[in-house]
Amino acid sequence: MDSISRKLEILGAAAKYDVSCSSSGTSRSGAMGHIGSAVKSGVCHSFTEDGRCISLLKVLLSNACCYDCSYCINRKSNDIPRASFSPEELANLTIELYKRNYIEGLFVSSAVLKNPDYTMELLFQTLLIVRRRYRFLGYIHVKAIPGCDPALLEKLGPLADRVSVNMEFASSKALSVFAGQKTHQNILTPMSYIKNRKEQAQSEALAFPSAPSFFPAGQTTQLMIGAYTEKDLSVLRLTDALYRRMSLKRVYYSAYVPVVQNNLLPAVSSPPPLLREHRLYQADWLLRFYDFSVEEIVNDTFPNLDTEVDPKISYALRNPSLFPVEINRADYKLLLRVPGIGVTSARRIIAARRFGSLNEFSLKQMGIVMKRAKYFITVSGKFLGSVHPDNPHLKGILRDSLPCDQMTLSGVFGADSLPPLSEETLDRLIPTSSKAVLP
Amino acid sequence: MKILLYDGSFEGFLTAVFTAFEQKITQGVHISCRCEEQSLFESLIISTDPQKYTRVKQGIETKLSFALFDDLYTAWLSHLPNIEDQLLSFLVLGFEMGKDIRNMLQNPVVDRCMKAANKVRREAHRFIGFVRFVQYHDLFVSDIEPDFDILPLIAPHFIDRFASQPFLIRDAKSRTALVYNGRDYRILSYEQSPALWEVSPCDEFESIFKNYYDVMAIEERKSKKRAMRLMPKKYWKNLPEKSVRTCLENKAKKSLEKGSAV
Numbered sequence: 274m275d276s277i278s279r280k281l282e283i284l285g286a287a288a289k290y291d292v293s294c295s296s297s298g299t300s301r302s303g304a305m306g307h308i309g310s311a312v313k314s315g316v317c318h319s320f321t322e323d324g325r326c327i328s329l330l331k332v333l334l335s336n337a338c339c340y341d342c343s344y345c346i347n348r349k350s351n352d353i354p355r356a357s358f359s360p361e362e363l364a365n366l367t368i369e370l371y372k373r374n375y376i377e378g379l380f381v382s383s384a385v386l387k388n389p390d391y392t393m394e395l396l397f398q399t400l401l402i403v404r405r406r407y408r409f410l411g412y413i414h415v416k417a418i419p420g421c422d423p424a425l426l427e428k429l430g431p432l433a434d435r436v437s438v439n440m441e442f443a444s445s446k447a448l449s450v451f452a453g454q455k456t457h458q459n460i461l462t463p464m465s466y467i468k469n470r471k472e473q474a475q476s477e478a479l480a481f482p483s484a485p486s487f488f489p490a491g492q493t494t495q496l497m498i499g500a501y502t503e504k505d506l507s508v509l510r511l512t513d514a515l516y517r518r519m520s521l522k523r524v525y526y527s528a529y530v531p532v533v534q535n536n537l538l539p540a541v542s543s544p545p546p547l548l549r550e551h552r553l554y555q556a557d558w559l560l561r562f563y564d565f566s567v568e569e570i571v572n573d574t575f576p577n578l579d580t581e582v583d584p585k586i587s588y589a590l591r592n593p594s595l596f597p598v599e600i601n602r603a604d605y606k607l608l609l610r611v612p613g614i615g616v617t618s619a620r621r622i623i624a625a626r627r628f629g630s631l632n633e634f635s636l637k638q639m640g641i642v643m644k645r646a647k648y649f650i651t652v653s654g655k656f657l658g659s660v661h662p663d664n665p666h667l668k669g670i671l672r673d674s675l676p677c678d679q680m681t682l683s684g685v686f687g688a689d690s691l692p693p694l695s696e697e698t699l700d701r702l703i704p705t706s707s708k709a710v711l712p
Numbered sequence: 713m714k715i716l717l718y719d720g721s722f723e724g725f726l727t728a729v730f731t732a733f734e735q736k737i738t739q740g741v742h743i744s745c746r747c748e749e750q751s752l753f754e755s756l757i758i759s760t761d762p763q764k765y766t767r768v769k770q771g772i773e774t775k776l777s778f779a780l781f782d783d784l785y786t787a788w789l790s791h792l793p794n795i796e797d798q799l800l801s802f803l804v805l806g807f808e809m810g811k812d813i814r815n816m817l818q819n820p821v822v823d824r825c826m827k828a829a830n831k832v833r834r835e836a837h838r839f840i841g842f843v844r845f846v847q848y849h850d851l852f853v854s855d856i857e858p859d860f861d862i863l864p865l866i867a868p869h870f871i872d873r874f875a876s877q878p879f880l881i882r883d884a885k886s887r888t889a890l891v892y893n894g895r896d897y898r899i900l901s902y903e904q905s906p907a908l909w910e911v912s913p914c915d916e917f918e919s920i921f922k923n924y925y926d927v928m929a930i931e932e933r934k935s936k937k938r939a940m941r942l943m944p945k946k947y948w949k950n951l952p953e954k955s956v957r958t959c960l961e962n963k964a965k966k967s968l969e970k971g972s973a974v
Contacts, residue, residue: 278920286927303872310873317942318841319953322929324938328841331928372852372877373845374870375921411873530932545932624815635818 277366283356287336287347288382291439291495292527296328296377296412298490299434309371309378309411311434316377329380329414330367334358334395338384342452344500346532347384357386360395364402371411378412378434379403385454389418393425400432412490420459423466430470430487435522438463439495440515443507450537451500467492468519491522498553499529499546500538506576509556513567516560526553552578559584562616563609581672586612589649590671593663596649597656601630612671613646633657645671715755717746722788723765729800730764731756738804743796772803777811787829789861798824836865842947843870843881846959848913852879855950863890863899871897880908914959918952925953 297315317326333347335357341349358366367379381399386392396415403409415429417438429436438460442448445457467488474487494515496508512524528545531538556578559565563585570584571577579587589596589612598607600622608619621639625631633652637643648658648667660667714737718724728743746757772781784799802825806813816822835858843866845852852874863883867890870879874892881890887902889909902909948954957965 278923281920281924282927285924289928289930303875305875307875308873308877310869312840312869314837316837316841319925319951320939320942321925322936322939323931323933324935324942325928325933326942327925327928330924369917370921372874373847373915373917374841374843374854375917528933530930547933621815621817625817628812628816629818631818638823639817 277362280356280358280362281332281366283354284332284334284336284358287333287384288331288380290346290527290530290532291331291380291382291416292325293414293437293493293495293523293525294326294328294331294380295435295523296414298522299412301410303410307408307410308368309409311410311412312377315412318375318377328377329412330370330376330378331380332358332363332382334360334363334381334383334392334399335386336384337386339387340385340452340454342455343535344451344497344529344531344533344538348533351533358399360398360402363399364407367403368407368409371409376411378409378414380414382416383418385418389421390425392418393421393429397425397428397432400429404432414490417463417467419455419463421463423463426463426466426470430467430474431485433488435490435493436467436488437493437495440511441495441497442500443496443503443511444501447501447503464492464494464519464521471520491520493521493523493525495525495527497529498526498550504571504576505549505553505556505578506571506573508553509560509567509571512557513560524557526550526557548580549578552580552584556584559588564606582668583612585610586645586668586671589662590668593661596662597651597658598649599654600636600650600652601626611646611649613642613644613649615640713753714741715753716741716743716758717755718743718758719760720745720747721760722785723762724758724760725788725796725799726765726768727761728758728796729803730761730768731758732800738800741797741800743800745796772806776806776813780806780811780814783814783826783829786832786865787825789864790828790832791861792828795825795828798828832860832862832865835860836862838947839866840869842951844918844950844952845879846913846915846918848911850878852877853911853913854879854881855884856881857884857946857949859885859946861886861888863888866890867892867897867899882909912959914963916960918958919960922953922955922958 295315296311297313299311300313301311303310315328317328319327321327335355336347336353337355337357338345338347338349346353363379363381367376370376371378381396383392383396386395400413400415403413413433414435414437415433417426417436419438426436440457440460441452441455448455448457471487471491474484477484478486496511498508508526515521515524528547528550529539530545531541531543534541556570559570560567565588569588575591578584582590589610595607595610598611600608605619605623608614608622609616614622618640622631622636622641625635625639630653633643636646636652643657648660648671649662650657660670716728716731718728725743732738732741732743769781772784784803787795787799798821801821802813805819805821809816813819813822814826817826839856839858839862843854843856845854861883863881863886866881870881870890871892876894878894879892883889889900889902889905891898891900891905891908900908943951943954952958
């Protein structure tokens with residue numbers, strides 16, 4: 274067991290920069306003679322000291338990579354301990370941890386061993402053992418290696434719940450500078466194959482309920498933030514396009530943590546842009562749950578998210594003519610635009626309104642953040658804010674008090690680190706590529 | 713002030729509710745568990761009656777809703793002080809105004825009952841993740857210490873998930889244990905089956921997971937405040953990754969001390 278523990282330490286540490294760890298999206302009952310089930314909302318079994326949920330056993334099958342991507346800790350030219358699980362070892366470890374309720378399932382990725390197809394075949398072997406020999410019904414998230422043959426995705430589809438292939442960067446040029454062996458072409462091809470194949474599987478399931486599933490919890494991707502100075506506009510436009518055209522379940526953002534020294538990337542001592550990552554997630558939420566369009570959040574005249582206030586407040590301050598809204602009459606869509614009113618609060622307001630007018634006290638009880646909302650609403654005609662929505666001082670009043678550990682300097686990185694590449698520099702490095710990532 | 717004392721079970725509580733409605737004393741009555749209070753005031757001992765329990769249950773489910781009955785039960789599991797009286801008022805209000813009472817969060821009684829139910833549900837959901845098993849021969853054993861009485865809520869999840877695998881979950885706070893033999897389950901109090909509490913098994917996977925947990929954190933993103941909010945200290949006792957020494961290390965230390973003492 275000692276060698277397994279040692280391998281787990283190496284291969285668990287190697288996988289931690291892939292931030293996706295959700296076990297949500299599928300619902301599956303247990304069955305006699307099997308072990309496991311899947312809960313629609315997902316379950317957090319523990320929380321790391323940086324506040325992230327530990328839901329799945331998140332590991333690399335191997336970190337002995339033959340690629341040399343400049344940002345990656347596992348790159349070929351980096352001098353670190355290398356390890357690999359055999360498919361049997363990983364399958365057994367997963368089941369033993371699952372039986373003790375440490376995990377909801379497995380998240381397995383891998384460095385590229387020999388070539389993408391060979392690596393995918395090993396992942397397939399692992400999943401086959403877990404599902405068939407151990408009769409496992411819990412959650413599995415598998416990574417697709419860019420450039421792999423769709424035939425391997427076809428084999429993995431019925432065995433895993435979720436699949437992801439990482440976009441890494443919003444710009445194709447950045448990708449070719451930092452990860453020459455990956456191209457957006459060989460990332461988007463599997464993504465698009467999975468999307469089309471899933472649609473086919475869904476319509477088959479309607480006709481034949483016992484038809485095999487194909488990645489039932491869908492696919493996701495990850496973008497690194499801050500390795501170069503991309504605009505939030507590029508990131509969010511890409512996010513929106515991926516949700517609409519690739520039917521992705523989630524786009525994850527991972528603040529770039531400098532782990533290797535490289536002239537083109539921020540220095541190892543520089544802090545990761547956590548605040549920016551946080552703002553991007555807030556914007557992502559607005560796209561998915563609050564019915565915002567990308568152009569409302571960021572656009573050509575306002576291409577980067579405000580660091581001082583969240584994107585919803587930023588929108589309200591830039592569109593003061595919409596406010597204040599009357600809390601006892603505004604419809605659901607308009608309520609969602611009010612800073613301090615979230616999806617749950619908006620639903621509660623609509624439900625409670627049927628029994629009578631709401632007053633300030635009942636709003637607080639229902640979870641509305643009056644500290645913010647009061648500047649944008651009237652309660653039975655009464656305005657409770659100290660200044661009106663179009664007042665230039667309002668931003669100062671609403672500004673987040675930023676906790677010290679999230680503070681980043683306005684230049685994104687510390688003064689003594691190398692400045693990251695700008696989009697213009699990338700343009701010069703690779704003059705002939707087209708600008709947009711997705712047509 | 714009339715006082716009704718019930719035996720501490722949910723069936724007993726609903727029997728007391730039945731009595732309150734039957735004797736038309738739903739205002740100004742205090743319902744409490746016999747275990748807690750010895751009262752100087754006039755009190756009536758309620759003996760649990762399954763028929764009365766069923767009548768109240770069906771009455772709520774048909775005249776109000778299944779969801780409301782579920783809220784009532786879940787809120788009762790919180791055992792918060794005076795929750796029984798709050799729940800009685802909640803029911804009275806419900807029968808007056810209909811099943812949508814659940815949404816009338818402006819009303820302080822409704823608000824308190826729904827919040828109690830939500831607290832219990834939230835804790836039950838967390839424990840689905842925090843329950844940790846240790847293998848003891850062919851049985852998997854777990855110890856937990858929740859604030860609320862959540863075993864009845866988490867039982868269906870673990871039975872479904874572990875199917876043919878027998879397990880035992882011991883709740884140190886309410887001193888009850890959930891036993892599952894691969895086919896049926898029981899929730900037994902300590903008094904009913906003290907033998908279930910005798911074993912304290914250890915498992916090598918505690919240290920395997922602990923090592924994995926330690927390498928998973930990204931140094932640059934550490935935030936003690938956030939981590940504490942998501943995983944409060946009160947739960948750390950039964951989480952191997954949060955303990956200074958694992959169970960096996962503790963046992964080794966104890967046997968060393970015993971050896972040296974002799």
